Amino acid sequence: MPLYCEYAMATNGGALEREGMTALPDMTELVRKAQRVVLLLAPGDVTLLRVKVPPLSPARLKAALPNLVEDQLMSDPEECVVVADNTRSDTRTVAVVQRTWLELLARTFVTMGARRIVALPAQLCLPYQRDMASAAVAEHGEDIDVAVRLSEHEGIGLSIVADQPESAAFEVMQSLAMMVPNGAVTLYVPQARVRDYQESLNIAPTLNERITLHADNWPRWIGAADKVQVDLMTGLGASTGPKFDWSRWRWPMALAVALLAVNIVGLNVDWMRMKREAEFLRNSMVQTYKSAFPKDTVVIDPLAQVRQKLAAGQRQSGQLAPDDFVALAAQFGEAWTSIGQGPNAIAGLEYRDRSLTVKLKPDAKIPADQLTSALASRHLSATQPNAGVWQIRSGK
Missing domain, CATH: 3.30.420.380 (Nucleotidyltransferase; domain 5)
Known part of the structure; x- marks a missing residue:
């Protein structure tokens, strides 16, 4: 009952x-x-x-x-x-x-x-x-x-x-x-x-x-x-x-799950397409590199290896690379002179890892903005790792 x-x-x-x-x-x-x-x-x-x-x-x-x-x-x-x-x-x-x-x-x-x-x-x-x-x-x-x-x-x-x-x-x-x-x-x-x-x-x-x-x-x-x-x-x-009454939210939650699934599928499809394009571009560069340099059997980074080959070819033909010591020193000398500075303010020069390090004397007063602008006009970049030290690199 x-x-x-x-x-x-x-x-x-x-x-x-x-x-x-x-x-x-x-x-x-x-x-x-x-x-x-x-x-x-x-x-x-x-x-x-x-x-x-x-x-x-x-x-x-x-x-x-x-x-x-x-x-x-x-x-x-x-x-x-x-x-x-x-x-x-x-x-x-x-x-x-x-x-x-x-x-x-x-x-x-x-x-x-x-x-x-x-x-x-x-x-x-x-x-x-x-x-x-x-x-x-x-x-x-x-x-x-x-x-x-x-x-x-x-x-x-x-x-x-x-x-x-x-x-x-x-x-x-x-x-x-x-x-x-x-x-x-x-x-x-x-x-x-x-x-x-x-x-x-x-x-x-x-x-x-x-x-x-x-x-x-x-x-x-x-x-x-x-x-x-x-x-x-x-x-x-x-x-x-x-x-919590889940029954009231079953349709909104189902819609949210469906939208999430559509977005995940779309992202995966786009990622696979871009991956195929990247593989196609890399294979094309490798084939181009092997055609230009058939004696090289190992190709890891074709773009970097082409740059190395071009730089080596320029040196062998007597041309200076933009990041060689002579080129960096000449361009720096022109920029240094253009801002009205003489050699007395420089304590020393050092070339390492394709960069020119300029050490200044303690009492040297250099207009940093003018020097940076003069170097930039010559496709050079300058940084100051320490006080009184400038590191010059080629921007090409």
């Missing part, structure tokens, strides 16, 4: 959109669409304790809570979920519930597609007024659950089985008067049962003076639930936290 549940759908601002009662399996679509599922746990299933806690970090307090409440529980704390409120006071409200039952609820709603699940004690979801208790009646056939909020941080649950259906309302109020012997009580009952409860109050004047009846409604529960600071689902870890 399916479990029937009362439910309500509300906006983020708390406005009621839809309410009703349906079988739990039929709520799958509603659960999947909701951003958050809030479970109001029956007050008889949740024990609320006021516990004085030491000043510990949240992680250490969570580990210490079972030991702090062990003496007040009839069951093994390891079989329970124990969660404290998120206030900073020395005395906290601690909620205790059976772990296996809460895990079953969590698995059920996760399977139904819930993104985030919150579990709150129903007795703390009742409106709170100073010096006044509040209670709510939930009837399930012959079984009646009564949630009672005694103070801002305390609440209990009553389970009542009436001897006769006609006397159920009177027995509820009698039990409530025994649990709250002093002070006024606000009692919320189902809309269809307001008349029966009012008639029972009229029979007992003492109860009528203390108990005020109101028809129950979802907006009252929704408004009070937003202020509750004890979420029992936090005791189960991250398994009931927010879940």
Whole structure:
């Protein structure tokens, strides 16, 4: 037999959109669409304790809570979920519930597609007024659950089985008067049962003076639930936290993957085309080099080897290469003279690795910009590796 549940759908601002009662399996679509599922746990299933806690970090307090409440529980704390409120006071409200039952609820709603699940004690979801208790009646056939909020941080649950259906309302109020012997009580009952409860109050004047009846409604529960600071689902870890809805992103992700695949294929095709062109150009240069120099059997870098051959041919024919010592020295001498400098400022010349190194005397004052410009006009480049040292290279 399916479990029937009362439910309500509300906006983020708390406005009621839809309410009703349906079988739990039929709520799958509603659960999947909701951003958050809030479970109001029956007050008889949740024990609320006021516990004085030491000043510990949240992680250490969570580990210490079972030991702090062990003496007040009839069951093994390891079989329970124990969660404290998120206030900073020395005395906290601690909620205790059976772990296996809460895990079953969590698995059920996760399977139904819930993104985030919150579990709150129903007795703390009742409106709170100073010096006044509040209670709510939930009837399930012959079984009646009564949630009672005694103070801002305390609440209990009553389970009542009436001897006769006609006397159920009177027995509820009698039990409530025994649990709250002093002070006024606000009692919320189902809309269809307001008349029966009012008639029972009229029979007992003492109860009528203390108990005020109101028809129950979802907006009252929704408004009070937003202020509750004890979420029992936090005791189960991250398994009931927010879940990312991948189903909404399956088409955008498929499109992104398709675009990425197209780009990767395009890049690989372009790379292969350029690689073939590079191989064709290299083979052409190698063939040209071998045609010009058939005696050379080893060709590693045809372009560099052609330059070496041309330079060697120029030397053999008596021509100077642009980076020979004589050519560099002559061009440097012309540039040096053009800026009005004499030989007295030069300490020495050195030729190495096809570059001319000019060492200046310590007291020499050279207009660097003019010298660089004069050298550039003669296709020479100049750098200063150290102070008073110029390195001249051919720019051809």
